[in-house]
Amino acid sequence: MKFAISFLLIASLSFVSQQFMPWWSLVIVAFVISWLMGMRSWQSFLSGFLAIFITWGAYAIFLHQGNAGILTDRMANLLPFAGSSILLILGSAVFGGFMGGLGAATGSLGRDWLAPVSKPRNRGRNRKRMRR
């Protein structure tokens, strides 16, 4: 559930932020949302990755189709994507997703350090820390 909420929040808020802020606002959005959600870092990474992968990929496909692929064809040759529009779309989406994932993972690690949420499944780890 948390994962789904996190995914939806990152996807929708970053979509809005990228309309009028630089592209890297997506990293900040993923960071903040993950901080608030307080999931484990790999879960956060995944939700950030998927959220941006989907928004970037879907938007790229939308633009690609409206343009009948004219520009994608040229760019897929100019950039090292072997002339394949599909690879270029995938490549952009994976790249955006990775940045989203990084932002999200960083957010959750920060939360973990400064304001850890007690998580039932994490008890072992917490105990270890208390002992120390």
Added chain:
Amino acid sequence: MRAVKFILMLLFTVGLTYMLNNRFAPLPPMGKFLSPFFGFWQNADKIDISYAQDIQLASLSGSVEVQYDDRLIPHIFAENNRDAMLVQGYVTAQHRLWQMEFQTHNAAGRLSELIGERVLERDKETRRMGMVWAAQQSLEEWKKTPEYYDLVEAYAEGVNAYIESLSPKEYPIEYKLLDYAPEKWTPLKTALLLKQMSRTLASKEFDLENTNTLQWLGEETFRDLFPEAFPKQSPIIPSERKWNFKPVKVPDSKPVIPNTDKLSSIFQKMPEGIGSNNWAISGDKSASGHPILCNDPHLPLSMPSIWYEIQIHTPHLNIYGVSLPGSPGVIIGFNEHIAWGVTNVGHDVSDWYLLDWKDGQRGEYKYEGKYLKTKKVIEEFKVRNLGTILDTVYYTHFGSVAYTDENDASNDMAYRWMAHERSNELAAFFNLNKAKNYDDYADAIGVYSCPAQNFVFADRQDIALWVQGKFPLKRKEQGRFLQKADGADSQWAGFIPREHNPHIKNPERGFVSSANQHSTAPDYPYYYSGASFGDYRGRRINQVLAEKEKMTIKDMMALQNDNYSLQAADCLPFLLQYVDKSTLSKEDLEQVELLEDWDYIFDQDKIAPSLFKIWFKKFYTITWDEFYTYARKSGTALSYPDYWRTIDFLENQPEHPFFDIAQTANEKETAREVANASLKAALKAAKDWETDNEKPIKWQSYLNTSIQHLARIPDFSLNGVQTGGDQYAPNANSSWGGPSWRMVVEMGNEIDAYGVYPGGQSGNPGSPYYDNFTKFWATGQYYPLLFMKTPNNEHKRIITTQKMKP
């Protein structure tokens, strides 16, 4: 532990984000660039054009409507000329902003700001040539006609209004690739653009090369190899024209040619073969009884296209034609009364003067027994990733000291160039745009000085042609070689009075034409020399126009697309007569038969044109082997004999000493041996080409016409456009250049006009309108031009309308 993890991750994320937001040449800032919200994806224009419908432009005085037709040609309807030019600036920027700015950065010697050190030398050459200075001179002249200067300012306001409306994600894609932002447009940029045309068209000279060659060969041989008049030529103004004026006296003393010490080349030369065709036929010669005017300017082709097609309608004006992105008005086109077109005049209007410095400081130079001071200008280059570089340029009263060696001032030369003169090209074009008859036309172009053009004219009654420009008064052979800067007699003695410029109106033969050949027959009373007079196209066009009667628009289009090369016709029979068939293999014989059966037409799917081209080139280089050897050994820049002269020797002096091959000391070769040796080499080269390329050496494949993107971005260029034609045929295609606009206009009661250019209206490689005309152009087809009298949303060819309001 958690802190460490977090901090490491944070550093990694922030660091990576920072890196991807910045440029590591040659890569663009990848994060920005790949983002669909911001990067190149945003330049993927919708297939269905959707422009903002209502636009506020504060400096308009009335409302303006722009209707786009199905080829994306804007038809501007404005209430006055100022508003019209403002909107021309706006819509041109909307389609061509990056090109406009890049071209003027190039003209101003500022490319290194965008590209870096790689182009710094080119920028330095541009500044030393005095391009910016020349543009500033123009601007001062324009200000003297405030009614026209106001229009240039309006154009700039329009461009700037468009730039201000853009957010960075809407910048043209090239800005994103090179990671920079557009700057404000100014009237100076318009002046720079026009100076760049002078650089392309009116800077060709071989002063240094001729001088070196003369010193090497001696006077007699030089004159034998480099005669100035071509006996077969068919000049622009036919020899029937008598010059019934009293020419201005020019001193008849011989120019003194200084000794040089085998200098190497001065400026980068424009490639050979920039030329154009235009002609007009009278009503008597046309099937419809109405005059027809045609023009196809040949230029180095580039993407985005050189030309931007446009219609501008106001209560005082209704013009249609092609404009240069960056310059208001129309350069080649027609209005409701007249049509006009241009080709380049090949006269040499740039000369070099060897300076006699007082000392190595370049502060004073000798002139008429006294020492004159130079003016020092420090040029600043803000080179990308390198910082500011300074370069000092010295100015003499001749012009800038453009040829220098930092360590040795003894060969410094000053550059005298017509484009440095004050001129008002703008007034010429604005007045031409609104001309109603011959007198208006002749008056309008009277102030036009550089680059000189053959202005062809037609209205419903008359046809005419003026060779128009400001031409220096020269003594015989002045400016053909280097000159010394130390005396007044080496200066230009003044200028040819404008009314003495060659011109003709309604000639008996029923047509006027030009294709960059000599302006006049040798009886014209003023001396001029040229570095790029073409002859074959002009001869061919004049032949066809003289032979045919009652010509139609179709005939005109056929002549513009005519692939018949007189050069091949002049040359090939004399090469073939020498072929020794007994020494050829069966395969080679078949190739020779192809050449024997060939009709000299450079059609795209024939093999013979490729074979001839390679053969003639080999024949030329073996014939003039002495030149190549000497140039290589001495490091000297030389002039090379013209093709026509080479063919002339082949035909008339096959035993000319230059046919002897220098390396074979004991044998004496003639044209016969050279023809056979070059044939064997050519057939081998053709075979090798076929092996390497794995296809037959058809002309279109060998020619391989390519239209390069201005910044040489490979995937924005159009490579291997399949087309025929040849530089020496009317359809003057080469691998890098060709007809940049073809236009045919019949001056009936309703004007009937056709046109096409390679590329498309949009400068955006992501637009369906980027290169949509190219195929049509390559196959010799034309679009009917939509010349509107009133705005009409309902017209079936109008696809969208923009409304602009103050």
